[in-house]
Amino acid sequence: MKNIWNIYKKGLIAENPIFVLALSLCPALAVTASVITSITMGLSVMFVITMNNVIVSLTRKLVNPKVRVPVYITSIATIVTVVQLLLQAFSPVLYKALGIYLALIVVFAIILARAEVFASKNKVIPSFFDGLGMGSGFAIALVGIGIIREVTGAGTILGIQVIGDWYDPALIMILPAGAFILIGYLCAGFKMLTLHMEKKENEKVKRGEA
Template identity: 60%
Template sequence: MNLWKEFTKGLIAENPIFRLALSLCPALAVTSNVYNALGMGLTVMFVITCNNISVSIFRKVIHPKVRVPVYIISIATIVTVAMLVLEAFLPILFKELGIYLSLVVVFAIILARAEVFAAKNKVIPAMVDGLGMGAGFTIGMVSIGGIREIIGNGSFFGYQLLGSWYHPPLIVILAPGGFIVIGFIIGALNLYEKRKMERTTAGGKI
């Protein structure tokens, strides 16, 4: 039950992109279509989970003063593995993600979970936390990518949804569109939370 809580908190309540506002760089850069967004999301999910496990295993041996370099080495190793796998089996995706794949090493969300959670918890909760955060990150990436691809290209996952009558505004798949879409999603989530709060407080009074 507790593990389930650790998993679900990453999905919405502490969503890395929309709530913690971490790792916005990939959320802007590789979300111009769903395929790239999903690829990046799953890669980060893999890296964050493996890294949480390794940090959690070694949490008692790592001296606090050198913990950040140790975390970075751990992340870099896992990212290298992920890159080699992607290059071998999904070369097109590997090419599309380009430099951002190597940049996974310095994604704030991965270091943050290692520091905040994995270094203080046992292996299983750390793994579940990594999975949940990774899933939340993937959901965020895919929703941004989906909105941007539908509006900016009229397609979803490469399938043309909207016909030739639709003239997509290019800006949505350019960088400014990413900022605008993320802003609107965060705004919508805040509005939803606010309404929910109002409803619960109003319910409490009755």
């Protein structure tokens, strides 16, 4: 159980796809101008990466290594198509808001990377939690960016006004340039956090040895 938790939690902080690994930054710049689109994209990616990890793990002994990448991409594309159809059917407004970035989930580096690095070499349950952890870290990062951008750029959260009329919105924050600057600061903050965590872990190890 502890091993499963370690697999899951690494995607939240230590190997966060956006703030640490800097993978799939395109949606972090493009769809985080509002919280609702951030949540939708985050949950969509979480679902795709988790399900793809499960499929890759189940078929890892059946797929010829020479054609593994096309097989992985076909699997991802199939799952993304399901997500697109569901959003188009039940939430056409969000489907339209995400636009082409929903289809571009197929080529997100983090999804293919987890399939290649982890799922293709491990059993189903660890692969499931690896995908869930990475997807959770990705979703949390998007939502965090979305909250900061919407509050500072429009004074709202989920379209609800949370700052009075006295506030003059920083319009740059709802533009890609603002997202780029914000992500830079957040990455620096995450680096400081991971270094602090590593330092505390090393101190625990030293005390254990003593």
